[in-house]
Amino acid sequence: MCAGRVQLPNPHLDDEDGDYLMHLEIPREKWHLFNDIKFVCVGGTVGRMEELAKQLNESLRGGTDLEDSFVNQRYGWFKVGPVLCVSHGIGTPSLSVMLHEVFKLLYRAECTDVRLIRIGTCGGVGVRHGTVVVSTGAITPGFEPVYVTSSLGEPLRLPTDADTDLREELVNSKSADDYFDVISGKTFCTEDFYQGQGRIDGSFCDYSKEDQRRFLQKLQELGVVNIEMESAGVLGMAGKVGIRAAVVCVVIVNRLEAELPTATPDEMREFEDYPIKLVKRYIINKLSN
Numbered sequence: 065m066c067a068g069r070v071q072l073p074n075p076h077l078d079d080e081d082g083d084y085l086m087h088l089e090i091p092r093e094k095w096h097l098f099n100d101i102k103f104v105c106v107g108g109t110v111g112r113m114e115e116l117a118k119q120l121n122e123s124l125r126g127g128t129d130l131e132d133s134f135v136n137q138r139y140g141w142f143k144v145g146p147v148l149c150v151s152h153g154i155g156t157p158s159l160s161v162m163l164h165e166v167f168k169l170l171y172r173a174e175c176t177d178v179r180l181i182r183i184g185t186c187g188g189v190g191v192r193h194g195t196v197v198v199s200t201g202a203i204t205p206g207f208e209p210v211y212v213t214s215s216l217g218e219p220l221r222l223p224t225d226a227d228t229d230l231r232e233e234l235v236n237s238k239s240a241d242d243y244f245d246v247i248s249g250k251t252f253c254t255e256d257f258y259q260g261q262g263r264i265d266g267s268f269c270d271y272s273k274e275d276q277r278r279f280l281q282k283l284q285e286l287g288v289v290n291i292e293m294e295s296a297g298v299l300g301m302a303g304k305v306g307i308r309a310a311v312v313c314v315v316i317v318n319r320l321e322a323e324l325p326t327a328t329p330d331e332m333r334e335f336e337d338y339p340i341k342l343v344k345r346y347i348i349n350k351l352s353n
């Protein structure tokens with residue numbers, strides 16, 4: 065067995081002749097074409113993943129057309145040499161369906177030494193917009209470092225620490241020329257954008273502004289610097305199958321100051337490019353060493 069080869073803790077998979085990637089729609093005859101994958105980058109939107117793929121394609125292959133890509137009504141994926149960029153939609157239920165299928169693809173294709181990186185947007189907790197946060201780990205409602213999913217109707221709790229080496233390498237990928245700051249800290253991962261993140265502008269709200277203030281202060285006291293909706297799933301599921309993972313998100317609103325972003329559309333587009341730049345630089349450095 066090759067060292068570093070992706071292994072899955074599912075004894076039933078080897079009995080399954082007809083294993084099939086229902087949502088990614090990658091047919092069995094093509095699985096072997098993914099054997100060279102070393103980096104899987106995931107993020108909420110198809111557009112962000114396509115942008116990352118285009119930028120990588122420019123840097124790694126001189127900007128020829130994106131040849132290996134597929135978009136259906138659920139997800140979109142783009143393969144640029146050893147990098148697979150896949151969108152996951154909003155929230156861990158959507159993310160987890162995609163990750164199960166990506167992990168099976170990596171296993172079937174006999175990939176080795178793969179790293180998984182989520183590139184996203186987030187709210188900052190006392191952190192200004194435009195700052196890039198590389199998570200040390202995720203905590204979830206209940207304030208524990210666990211991703212709570214389910215198995216046979218019972219809670220399944222998976223630890224949510226980021227890979228320390230990968231996180232440090234990503235933080236160190238900042239260049240002195242970058243306009244943005246890069247920080248590290250804990251990420252609060254929720255299942256909802258409104259009440260789940262302590263907003264008062266959802267369709268209903270069961271608490272006061274004072275309760276909201278206390279909640280955000282509690283997060284700060286716990287060392288939380290940002291809030292989003294998939295970090296726990298990425299880190300919990302990657303840990304379960306032994307793949308190194310990290311989460312890199314740009315702050316688009318400081319939640320101590322506002323509910324929704326105040327930046328202009330042009331600034332927002334620029335912010336979204338910051339984590340792409342950082343991760344792209346990390347990948348290019350790794351591939352050239």
Ligand SMILES: O=P(O)(O)O[C@@H]1C[C@H](O)[C@@H](CO)O1
Nearest residue numbers: 107108154155184185292293
């Ligand atoms: O990767 P994205 O920008 O989708 O991440 C955050 C968390 C949710 O998916 C979404 C909420 O607006 O943005």
Ligand SMILES: O=c1cc[nH]c(=O)[nH]1
Nearest residue numbers: 185186187291292293
């Ligand atoms: O505040 C925010 C911004 C982006 N994504 C989130 O989940 N929350």
